[in-house]
Amino acid sequence: MEEQTIMQQTDDRNAEIDRKLRQFFDGRIVRKDLTKKIKEGANVPVYVLEFLLGQYCSSDDPEVVSEGVETVKRILADNYVRPDEAQKILSMLRQRGSHTVIDKITVGLNMKKDTYEAEFSNLGIKNVPISEEYPAKFDRLLCGGIWCIVGLEYEFIEEDKNASPIHIRRLTPIQMPHVDINELKEGRRQFTEDEWLSVMLRSCGYEPDTLSEREKWLLLTRMIPLVENNFNLCELGPRSTGKSHIYKEERCHRAAERIYHCV
Secondary structure, three states: OHHHHHHHHHHHHHHHHHHHHHHHOOOOOOOHHHHHHHHOOOOOOHHHHHHHHHHHOOOOOHHHHHHHHHHHHHHHHHHEOOHHHHHHHHHHHHHHOEEEEEEEEEEEEEOOOOEEEEEEOOOOEEEEEOOOHHHHHOHHHHOOOEEEEEEEEEOOOHHHOOOOOEEEEEEEEOOOOOOOHHHHHHHHOOOOHHHHHHHHHHHOOOOHHHOOHHHHHHHHHOOHHHOOOOOOEEEEOOOOOOHHHHHHHHOOOOOOOOEEEEO
């Protein structure tokens, strides 16, 4: 009886966290079970899936979620560019005159022309003119590129054969180009410390209900280098427990000078 009471309290607490997340972070939360379900049949980056699922499946209604999953599958089938199908997509763009693609976009400045140009990773095209408003608004386009949903148009002009016939009509970043820290702080205020602790752990793929208080804080400690400058972290543990993997994944984003990982 006592065990059932504890389980009910846990379910109620999790339901309250879910309610707050939908209210204060709508469009930014993802059901990981749906990610796994679609990922098994689609060769796409996880964050592309999660962006689309956050847009179309942010609901408790099973019918809405089911419809959203089908919408995501259709978008991926129609718009995600696979490298081996690049020429097929380009041919379709030429025939239709317009098409929407999901691809990784990198932008560079052509100083000879004083214009910005985009390169599409999977589509395999470059030197595509892009309005300067996009790199100005999403500066990560200039720093290694980000995945985007891009509306393209095709128009070949006989009098100007040197110009690219492909033009960008609309660009929407999939990876978050920047974080509104004030919005994040405002949302955080709506959660208790224990609730926010659970949110952070779940965002990392852990289930906080199965962890002790000490285990929760030890797992969160691994994220300190992401927010604290000059923090030296030493991890001790046996082989194949994720030490090197965590280091490699964090090194592009961490603020720390160094992370030691030891066996």
